[in-house]
Amino acid sequence: MEKSPTSNVKGIFRRFSLFSKDDGHITKKQSLWSLKSSLSEDKDKKDIAEKFEFEAKEIPLTPCSVLQIKDYIQTDMLKEAYLNLLSLRLELRLEQSSLGERECHSNLDNKKKDLDLLYDALMDKMSAIVRNSSGLPSCNKELLVYVSCIILEEEKKQGEPGAMEGWREAWKEAVLNGVRDTLKNVPLDSREQNASWLAVHLGLLGKAVVEDLERVKTELLSSYPADFNVLETYVSCHHEAVGEHLKRLLLNVTELKDYYALLDFIIHRYPSDLREQQRALIMEEDLNKIKTSYCHCQKEDFKLSLEKCILLETEVWKKKKSPERTEDGFLTSKIHVDICQLIAGYYGNLQKIDENLGKSVVSSCLEELNPFFTRFEKEFSQQIVSLLNSDLLDYCLWVEYHITYINSFSSLKENLQSYKDSCSAQVEKEVDGLTQRLRQCLMDHFKSEVKPYMDGMMTKKWLKSDADFNEVVSRIETYSGLCKSMRAPSAQMFVDDVHYYVAKEYVSQLMKKKYSCKKNKNEDAAIKIKKQWNELRKLFVEMGSSLKWLYPLGNYLSDIIGMEIEKNIKDLLNPLVTDYPDISKKHLLAVLSFRDNGFSLEKNSVINRFTVLKRDAGNTSHQYSFFTDIE
Known part of the structure; x- marks a missing residue:
């Protein structure tokens, strides 16, 4: 069965364990020659073996100088640097073992300091290699193999005296810094250069993230063993770096379209496979601040x-x-x-x-x-x-x-x-x-137009001329035509308001005692009132008034005014009181006074009948109110 490249690399790591303890003594476990031979013998690992190109020699019995090891590190010769560091570490431990626990030697202290500094330098170099491997179209993948080999080898030695910790953490930090470098290189115009600076940048940012992770899958996975979880690590680092980058961008966002672009990227356009597998790009508190700022900008x-x-x-x-x-x-x-x-x-x-x-x-x-x-x-x-x-x-x-x-x-x-x-x-x-x-403004002006003509009614002049009434009708007709261009329900409310006002003002003129009919003029007044009231009724029916309950009132009043025998008026009161229960004695007296303001016993008889009807009706509530609005 053919082995995958990842399993091939894993085999290298297993064979790159160079030291073990044997009966309390530190011994060399495997030579580099045997490592090279085992790689060459495995045909499936031929491509990886060619990357290493190890020379056939064992770990140096005597390490080279500190300066030389330092030079190896600086020039990316990780193999030579690490083998000499292992030799130096072995030499140091052998010397410490020979001196005993209580003995001390300044030379050993200096050598230990040198070893620590060289390991620090090696870790820094490895971090730089990993960091530089991010975002580049190509990198020295052989160096990454050495990096992962060294990390695994050092992790095996954890717990040994003088072992350096934090190799895997340093690798992850280097990956994160490399991703940060990649994002910094994404083009970012200023607001002055491009009004859509943020939307364009975020588009390029998302593209860069996807392309970088594709490159990780195709180019970097083969340089690491499976337990490094390379892809997951890079995804996590991209997620973290993008979140940091967005928070920096947010400091320069002030306009609505830029807040929108930011929200669109965070919630909608950030690669879904990354968004679903990771925590939120930015803290919920920060996201809510962006939303609040967006709302404020949109409102302005x-x-x-x-x-x-x-x-x-x-x-x-x-x-x-x-x-x-x-x-x-x-x-x-x-x-x-x-x-x-x-x-x-x-x-x-x-x-x-x-x-x-x-x-x-x-x-x-x-x-x-x-x-x-x-x-x-x-x-x-x-x-x-x-x-x-x-x-x-x-x-x-x-x-x-x-x-x-x-x-x-x-x-x-x-x-x-x-x-x-x-x-x-x-x-x-x-x-x-x-x-x-x-509507009220329209109504007020309608009132101001018709009021002078209304005030001219129920007078001696009115009895002889229809001029004032015709002016009222003319203005109602004008507003009626205009109301046809008004939508419901406003049109209905306005028509009803006009109808109520005209009816109230017309009846109010009877209550003002401006005129009293003499010499049978009451019959002429009754005929005129009925005629004008019915003409108004016809107008408001055409206009679509819903105040149908007002229509009988004019006929009731004209019948009372036109009654020839005054005492018979009491027979006309019942429908008036029933349909308009808010009519008062004062109102009825005003109507009777308009008919004839003279004193008579018959008039008292009418008032007494009215009083009885009002008493019998009691405080029965009624759906409509009319006379209450008339002083």
Whole structure:
């Protein structure tokens, strides 16, 4: 059966045990000639035997001088140096043995010091050879064979007087230093030379690690016996050296893309076979610091991007550009699209590296939306306020801008639902608050437009003219058209707000005692109220108001006002109190006063009936409230 190169080398180590004890005396165990002969006789070891090329001579009976041995070491003649060191060690022990335990000789002390210094020099030289064997396209593998032979031979002598320890540890340290040297030679541009300096360097670093370990497998394994665990040692040393290298690189990392490149390398691109077999490249504490720094940088980057979004929208306002529309006719801007794309990009980039980090980054960025909404709203209000003092087209543009951002931020909230785990309730609250304030701003201006015309109703002038009412209708119709470009649910809320306000203001005019019908004018007023109320009803039905419970009220009130016989009004009270239980005696008196402010017993009869109905109803709660809002 053919033997492997590794087993051949192992045989060399077994035959390179040059000394043993025999009856208490140190003797030479095997000559170098017999070592060479045994190698030559084994045909399977021919290639290794040719590396050694030992001369046929035994260990020198008399070692050469210290200077000569030192020269052998310095010139990489490990065989000659080691054989003479063994001879020198044997000579020293024989001399010590002949002197006895109590005798002392200064010459022996000097010789021992020389021997120790030469062994130190040999260990240093062997470490240098091992260190230099890393990262080189080729090396003197025969020297590595001698290194491993010497290490094994010295390990056999552990425990003997004067034996030097730490050979295997020195070899491992030399391997590690060699790997460190290899990594130092990986090209590293400065940030000024290359904006992608770190990503490029880490790519080259990973390539260098893989190539170096491939070279170890193909070129260095045959120089060592199996128990050296060469490949495992080199893998471990690469792992340690790369970790050290990354910590040094981290000192110069300040930008987001560089933190990303570092995390990508550590978690994703570092060779998987190395990552799975070893401990973490860097301590978890350091990795968490990188992640925290990444989150901070990403948040600052997101903040700057949000500021750019505001600047882009500011250009739209300054140039009075009309908002864009979606295919289904809704007003919209790109602001929510840009924000969502930013967040999706952050999460997508990190998901393949570390999903939890992706969630942390998204959560961190979403927190930055809270102050962004405040900054946006302030800038928006300041920039477009001038549109209100201009012509009708500018005013319509002012309204369209509000609807645009109501739609955009409502869409933003919908998109944020996909990050429910990372999105705090505060963010959703802030979005809702902003869209509600934008709607309220529209509502306030609608109120300011219709209020003067509402105040002109329920008067003698109103009874003769529909001018004020027509102005109210005109403005409702204008806002109705604009609301068609507003998305649900904001559109529904706005329509309901308009409906409630118009109904409340219309009824409120009856309560202000501005006018009292005389000479049967109550019938004309009742007819007008019913007609106008039904016209408003038709408008709000078309607009899609959900406040259907308001529709009967105008008819109830007009019936009371138009009743010819006052005492019969009490028969009309039951549905009014049932459907609008928050109506008070004060409210009913105001309606009766509008009908006729004169005193009559019949009016007292109506009030008494109302009191009974309210008492019988008790404190029954009702789903809706209306009269409570009317003073």
